Amino acid sequence: MPTPSRSQLLQILLLILAGAAAIDGKDEQQPITYPGCPDKCGDISIPFPFGLMPGCFREGFEVTCDHSFDPPRAFLADGDRNRITVTERDESPISDGSYLSNSDSNISYWPVELMDVSVDRSVARVYGPITSACSTNSTNYKLEAQAMTLGSLTGGPLAVSEALNVVVGVGWKVGVTDGSSYTSSSLACRSELPGGHLESARNGSCAGRGCCEAALRQESSTSYGPVTEVAPELSLESNNSLWETSPCSYAMVVEKSGYNFSTPDLYGDKALPGRFPRGVPVVLDFAIVGDAACPQKGKRPPPNYACVSNNSYCVNATVGQSGYALSYVCKCSEHYEGNPYIANGCQDIDECKFPDLYYCSSNGICKNRQGGYDCPCKPGMKGDGKLGHCAEKFPLVAKVIVGTTSCIFVIVVMSFIFLLRKEKKKTREFYEKNGGPTLEKAKIIKLFKKEELMPILKDSNFIGKGNFGEVFKGNLGNEVVAVKKTINGNLLENEQFANEVIIQSQVIHRNIVRLIGCCLEVDTPLLVYEFLSNGSLHDILHSKGKKPLNLDIRLSIAAQSADGLAYMHSKTNTKILHGDVKPANILLDDKFVPKISDFGISRLIARDRQHTAKVIGDMSYMDPVYLQSGLLTEKSDVYSFGVVLLELISRKKAIDSDNNSIVNDFLEAHRRGERATELFDSQIAVAEDLELLQNLAGMAIECLNLDVDQRPAMTDIAHRLLIMKESRNS
Incomplete structure (x- = not known):
């Protein structure tokens, strides 16, 4: 093997440094919920545990998302336990200070609408109710009592926050009670x-002139542990001489600073409700409730423990009036942020991006590290920049610079000499590490030299990137091939990798991409496959300018793809699981014959048998x-194939840019017992084909069954699709 020149080695070193810098600077968006789960409803983020x-x-x-609104609006689910009750009736005051009802009560219920959620603070904000009493004449009132109920008597994780809300009353003469009595002492x-004199009221003041405010006393309201029903009531004075100009009084539980008193709220019966058409903001505490609290240090966490992220911790908490003794919330550790309720949800903070919070002297260089940051002083200075103690160290600095430069020069020269001598040895080490001797003995797969494939790995030849590596197009002799450069460190080593490559090379099926050979003389092996000219099914379905496929071609693609997967599952010596079935991994030749690609990558991944702590594949x-x-x-492959079927007949992405899921759309239509006609691609949804399309949708629904045992086998799916195809062609 020819020894690389010094200039070639320098280029390699520069590329490695540039790649490391790009990786170090990458700023990925942190997940807030499980993979594959929608995380927004309209403009509202929905983080797990919601x-x-x-x-x-x-x-x-x-949480339910009501798409009848634009934008969609989020509501707490389970309307029997989480709801706002509105009771309307006419009343008149009597001599003992209480009120006599003049009519039967009219009762209605509304869902509780969600405003936002803060996992970090363990709170959610909702639109809360406003209780009102409006004069219909000088003695009679129309009472509209509104109460918000959360949870049930047996438990629930949500409750109105006593610390973050207040009780507010608005009116020319009104007392707000806790609902237990109407005596002056209970106000x-x-x-x-x-x-x-309405002019004595002042905007922004709730000191008792037109508006009053008090702390929320949940121990006096209707509250049972995590169940909270907040229903402030009004104690109105009789002989209201202002009933025509100022007819209404109001009571509400509202977030602190969530209501700013305005004197127009005293006039008419529309001003205050008009300012809050959905209700006033109310803060809810939430916690994980049940029969377990935070585990003691060194003890095993309880079953279904919620604090699953690394770098998170548990805090015992209470919800509602008395709270559950066994309830807790999860927090990210110091120097981490994100969602502690999901795996890897707490991510390291780059403190250097927040200089106002994490101090680093102007003479220091802020450097982020896992779980904290450092602030070493600039070259030529000494001290600790985090403490602001950076001082110059001349004249010693000049000697240090000269000495350091000389040392670096000597090290670089020696490193180049060392690399030149070791390059050939390293190539052989890579070859042996990647199982070369085992594949040599097998003699069933072509082993390429590094020099044959490296010219193909140029940016101009790049054609795509998947979950497991980058793909390049090139020529080897007279054959056009696709070279896959796998992600460094992902593959099995030694004989394990070699044995899996042997298994793949023995899989020969017209609907499976053929593995031609591999190169083992590099750190991460290069795999060489046949090249398919029509690209992926994903590109055909979703790229602009592509001519839509007719139903016959789509049915043929589905049937042949299923046949390829069935072959892997049941007709090879060793069962092969795909692990990432999706349109991007179904390639098409010039006659639109599909071929499954990346079909054995899941077996090449270094993991413990069939289990893996890191989920591989496309979450959609x-x-x-x-x-x-x-x-x-x-x-698992059957479920993914069900999503592919829906994508074929709808020509919609599994999850679009607005987080809409075709799986949800088809499942919802199925649950309602409706035909999914409006979901089919209009290019193929002609009257004579609707029955076939509905059958395909039904087959996909079977594949999506959450009961794994109820899903059909891939061989059954392939057989049924073949019958559909042959019946259509007959």
Whole structure:
């Protein structure tokens, strides 16, 4: 093997340094919920433990997204336990200070609408109710009592925050009570305007002149542990001489600083409700409740423990009036932020991006590190920049610079000499590490030299990137090939890798991409496959300017792809699981014959048998059962193929840019017992083909069953699709 020149080695070193700098500077968006789960409803982020889909939330944290609004609006699910009750009736005051109802109560219920969620603070904000009493004449009132109920008597994770909310009353003469009685001693606060002079009220002031405010006393309201029903009531004075100009009084529980008193709220019956058409902001505490609290240090966490992220910790908490003794919240550790309720949700903070919070002297150089940061002084200075102690160290600095430069020069020269001598040896070490001797003995796969493939790995030849590496197009002799450069450190080593390559090379099927050979003389092996001219099914379906495929071609692609997967599952000597079935991994030749690619990569990944702590593959197509268990089976591929079927007949992405899921759309239509006609691609949804399309949708629904045992086998799917295809062509 020719020895690389010094200039070539210098270029390699520069490329390595540039790549490391690019990786170090990458700023990925932190996840807030499980992979594959929608994380937004309209403009509102929905972080776990809250969620919108089955498998995407903890018990008691389900959220529904109402798409009839624009933008969509989020509501707490389970309307029987989380709701706002509105009671309307006419009343008249009687001599003992109480009120006589003049009519039957009219009761209605509304869902509780979500404003936002803060996992870091363990709170959610909702739109809360406003209780009102409006004069219909000088003696009678129309009472509209509104109460918000959360949870049930047996438990629930949400409750109105006593610390972050207040009780507010608005009116010319009104007392706000806690609901237990109407005596003056029980009033939470009282508002009066002496002589009915409305001008004595002041904007922004709730000191008792037109507006009053008091702390929320949940121990007096209807509250049972995590269940909270907040319903402030009004104690109105009789002989209201201002009933025509100032007819209404109001009471509400509202977030501190969430209501700013305005004197127009005293006039008419529309001003205050008009300012808050959905309700006033109310803060809810939330916690993980049940039969376990934070585990003691060194003890095993309880079952279904919520603080699953690394770099997170548990804090015992209470919810509601008395709270559950066994409830807790999860927090990210110091110098970390994110969502502690999901795996790897707490990510390291780059303190250097927040100089106002993390001090580093102007004479220091801020350097982020895992779990903290450092601030060494600039070259030529000494001290600790975090403490602001950076001082010049002349004249010693000149000697240090000269000495350091000389040392670096000597080290560089020696390093080049060392690299030149070791390059040939390293190439052989790579070859042996990657299982070269084992593949040599097998003699069933072509082993390429590094010099044959390196010219193909140029930016101009780059054609795509998947979950497991980059792909380049090039020529080897008279054959056009695709060279896959796998991600460094992902593959098995030694004989394990070699044996898996042997298994792949023996898989010969017209609907599976053929493995031609590999190169083992580099750190990470290069795999050489046949090249498919029509690209991927994903590009054909979703790229602009591509001519839409007719139904016959789509059915043929589905049937042949299923046949390829069935072959891997049941007709090879060693069962091969794909692990990442999606349109991007279904390639098409010049006659639109599909071929499964990346089909054995999941077996090449270094992991413990079938289990993996790191989920591989595209989350939009991933089996929810696999996401939860980490156990990859052939039924995981069946689920992913079901998503591909829906994408074929709808020509919509599995999850679009607005987080809309075709799986949810088809499952919802199925649950309602409706035909999914409006979801089909209009290019193929002609009347005579609707029955076939509906059958394909039904087959996909079977594949998406959350009960793994109820999903059909891939061989069954392939057989049924073949019958559909032959019946259509007959």
